[in-house]
Amino acid sequence: MRNLLFEISYRGTRYCGYQVQKNGITVAQVLQDAVEQVFPRREPIVGCSRTDSGVHANQYFFHMLTDSSIPCERAVFALNRYLPEDVAVLSCREVPQGFHARYDCVGKEYLYKIWNMPYKHPFEADLSYHYPYRMRVEKMEKAARDFLGTHDFRAFCSAGADAESTVRTITGISVERDGGHVIIRVSGDGFLYNMVRIMVGTLLYVNYGMPDTESVADIIRSGERTRAGHTVPAHGLYLNRVFYDVEKWSDLAEM
């Protein structure tokens, strides 16, 4: 039995998220359909993460156990032939049988793309969030530092989450201007339901509306969802990088 790990990228616009579900087409479903064309059996695939409806992925992994002897390079080529234009397989490698795309994930980096010009971006209607008001990037970045470290993030979690613990560790966060865009980048060991989108909404609240007497640290401490900012739209959010423990799985070192 071989365990194949595939690296993919997708534009989430047309999809009801990654995970297979009843209402509407999902990324997992079109992947599973392509797998059925290329492999002898409809081998079940295991994704590294759930992403919400409309969320994009610059990098995403799934693994699959198979008896097939197809070379990795040919599997990439063949799957891409059967996938729609908004889902691409970037690479494939054989990993130890015990490796699990989700359970072995030790961290992720998301980025949130804001188009910060008075007019809408004609090429990015579904690829960035249009926020036409003045953004004080330095002020936002300074406030964002409160997110760093290990905290109970229950104030940054939408209802409907089924996580047992709401404690997470944020290892990096930055707010940067890049021409007409402002890019917010967040990495951590894991994220609650809608957590990144509420964090970004809170930084926009810092930008415009939060009283000077309040801080992001206060909101985290309060544990109250109503004190954090609103949930910004899904279409600005990208899963950007997925991290595995390269000491444990040394064959993943170059990822």
Added chain:
Amino acid sequence: MRNLLFEISYRGTRYCGYQVQKNGITVAQVLQDAVEQVFPRREPIVGCSRTDSGVHANQYFFHMLTDSSIPCERAVFALNRYLPEDVAVLSCREVPQGFHARYDCVGKEYLYKIWNMPYKHPFEADLSYHYPYRMRVEKMEKAARDFLGTHDFRAFCSAGADAESTVRTITGISVERDGGHVIIRVSGDGFLYNMVRIMVGTLLYVNYGMPDTESVADIIRSGERTRAGHTVPAHGLYLNRVFYDVEKWSDLAEM
């Protein structure tokens, strides 16, 4: 009577080019419809150039004579409200009555965007041309220098063109790698029908297929369309900049 010059940008995917025509929706048509909502009359608009079906514009200009006293800034805001998500008005300024967006244009820059990776780009199906084969960028750039200067470009013109003269001057051309992309940039005083797309096709022919005994200069000299490369697809092409004579129209200096 005021003469208003509008700077716009559009994603050409959904449109049968810029110019109003009978079959299918055009950029000029959605602009004209928005003008009708914002201005007291359906003032005719005059674009700076025709672009083909599927071709994009990072920058494009149109002018319009009007009696309306609407401030430029408000006209931008109001037009954007009525335009679809793939057409944006970037700016508006008042210009002398004699100024004509097309006749006063003294040059244009196009860029052609190639996605040069083995897999397709999931975010750019309609925004770049997927060319998965090896590209020798330096070889292409060297060959491209033959395009520079004033030549009869009849070999680089599709049938159906109605230009009186096929002589044009190319003032700049470059071929550059940018991550997984290769960007070809061409500027000149004017371009024949499909000229940039045939120039790019010829550079791909240089990259793979053209005998060493032949050169781009030979093809130009021959004047034979069949000796040049094929016409690459429209969806990689962007009108990138439009130039006006800033000495004659000094109020355009900052464009």
